[in-house]
C-alpha cells in the first residue's frame with residue numbers, strides 16, 4: 001500500500017486538459033459498474049474482497065481510483081505489468097500497449113476476429129508473443145498521435161497491433177496459454193473459471209506432450225481448435241456482465257469446457273466448422289498442403305501420433321508400429337473399414353465426432369453406452385481397432401460385451417459414400 005501512495009504522487013496531471021476533463025472532476029469510480037463483473041469473474045463475494053486484493057496487491061482498487069485513462073495506463077504499468085514481469089520475464093513480449101488498452105478500456109472480451117485488427121481482449125490470441133519491432137512501432141505511433149493532439153482518448157483502433165502470428169508447434173501453444181493464464185490469474189485469481197480452464201488445458205497438453213511434440217499438423221488441427229475454444233471461453237465469460245444484485249445473490253457466470261480438456265487429453269478434439277482463419281498458422285512452405293493427404297512413405301513416421309482427422313487408423317496391424325495399440329476387430333467391422341478405405345482410396349477416417357453425429361448421438365457417453373463400453377474404454381480403439389499407445393484411456397485386448405452389431409451400424413452410418 002505504501003508503494004501505492006508513492007505511485008499516486010507520480011501520476012501525471014496532463015489529463016486535466018484532455019478531452020476527458022469531464023470525468024476528471026467527477027467522483028465516479030473509474031471502473032463504474034464493471035467492478036461487480038470483476039468480482040464475479042474472480043468468483044469473489046464483495047465481503048471477501050480482501051482475498052482478491054491480497055492476490056494482486058490491490059490492483060483493482062488502484063485502477064478504480066484513477067481519474068482517467070492516462071492514470072489508468074500508469075497503474076497498469078506499475079501495478080500490473082511490472083510485478084508480472086518480475087515474476088516471469090518471458091511476458092515481456094505480451095505486456096505491451098495493446099494489452100494495456102484492453103485493460104484500461106475493459107475490453108476483455110475477444111471481438112471482431114475476422115478483421116485485420118481484431119480485438120483480442122484477454123483471450124489467448126492476445127498473448128501470442130509479438131516482435132519487439134512491432135510493439136515499438138505501435139507505441140511510437142500512439143505516442144506521436146497523443147503528442148500531436150494532446151489527447152489520450154485517441155482512437156486506439158488506428159494503432160492496434162495487427163493479427164498475431166499463430167505458433168506452429170506445441171511449445172509455442174504452451175507459451176501462449178501459459179502467458180494468458182498468468183495474466184488472467186493476476187487479474188482474477190485462480191478461482192476464475194477461465195484461469196481454471198487455461199491451467200487444465202496446459203496440464204492436458206503436457207500430459208499428452210509425446211503425442212503432440214512431433215505432430216506436423218499440430219497448429220492446423222489441435223492447436224487451432226484449442227485457441228479457438230479458449231477464445232470462445234473468454235468471449236463467454238467476459239461477455240457476461242454481472243450486476244451488484246446478481247453478485248450479492250451469487251449469480252455468477254461460469255464455463256463448461258470439459259470437452260476441450262478431454263479432447264486434448266485423448267487426442268480426439270473435433271474441428272469446429274465456424275472457426276475463423278485467424279486461428280490457423282500460416283503455412284511455412286509450400287510443402288504443407290492441408291487438404292491433401294501426404295504421400296505414403298517415411299513421413300508416416302512423423303504422423304504416428306496423429307489426431308482424429310488423420311491417417312494411421314488401420315484396423316489391421318498399424319503402420320505406425322510401436323506408437324500404437326491395436327486389437328483384432330470383429331470381422332464385419334474390419335471388412336467395412338478396410339473396404340471403405342480401399343474404395344475411397346483413403347487412410348483417413350472421419351472423427352469420432354462425425355460418427356456420433358451421423359448416428360445422432362449427443363456425446364461420447366451415449367456412444368459408449370450404445371457400444372456397451374465402460375466409460376474408461378477408449379472409443380477410437382473400440383471402433384477403429386487402434387489407438388496411440390500413450391492414450392490415457394483403457395485399451396483392453398478383449399472388450400467384454402462389446403456390441404459389434406451396433407458398432408457396425410455406427411460405422412456404416414458415419415462412413416461417407
Ligand SMILES: [Zn+2]
Nearest residue numbers: 378387391393
Ligand atoms: Zn485410446
